[in-house]
Amino acid sequence: MREISNPTRCLPGGEKTTQLPFNKTGFLKDIVTKMGYTYNSEAEKLIEQSKHILMLREGWDEEDALPIDEIIWENATSFLKAYVGYFDQIYLTALELPEINPVRDGSIDLEWRTSKGRLLINFNHRNLQKASFYGDRYANEDRIKGDISIKGVEEHLALWMKNCL
């Protein structure tokens, strides 16, 4: 374990930390922990802001849109939290955050559109155990489509997200 002469150092973002003694793995872990915390709080903030969806009444689109049941919102946001956590812990990187959008038929979309690709995942009443999804890197490249369990993380989808969003 290396000793250092100046233990106080600046982390990215300006925070200072003092660690004595330190090794390279500990220092990196400290950065990742702080960045992960900041990122996870962004995801939590997005989910908190999406709670307005639960207040939408019938006709919220000025026509005949249905309200969104809490179970649908729970499924969508729990799913997002699971994948955010997976990226944080396994890939040590941040998952691009989607839009969380209510749909007229009472379902919820998680929709990603980045410069690299797009992904749409829909949570609805027809199947409360699974969500249906489609993604590509535009022009039908690297298409991915199907149904996915709302519980846990499916690695093939997480890997697609990492490479294509």
Added chain:
Amino acid sequence: MKEIFIPNEDHVFCRIGIDFISSKDYKPRASAFRNTPVKGNNLSCDWDKYSTAESSRALIGRQLNLRTGKPKDPRKFCIYKFNVGTVRSINFPGKGQEIEHDPIYNDPEIEGKPNNLAHSVMIGEKGDDEEFRIKLADTGCWAIGPSWK
């Protein structure tokens, strides 16, 4: 009122509520193209032979909000344009689309449901397929887009 065949080279205007427009890239969200079970699969639109994007939007102000009974606010809608031939040629198993002229005429005119010679419908299954919803938006473009971008 007689229905007329809409040629492939013509266009139709669809209204998109501002709640269905992405604040990130100002494009329609996929949620814009999914109707309620009550409304079914048909998407109302206006034929550009008998309307402009501006008149299509203005007509919204003569329709009533079903929930409040008050006139809708046209400022809360943008107008998306589709080429009729492009929509008809969408090659999706089970998701073929047709656009038919469906003029609205009542005498006397019904309050909140104004007569509309341009009214048409995009007929065909749209929901339950995320790929279709994303790609339907790809086939169109803004005629009157969001003013805040």
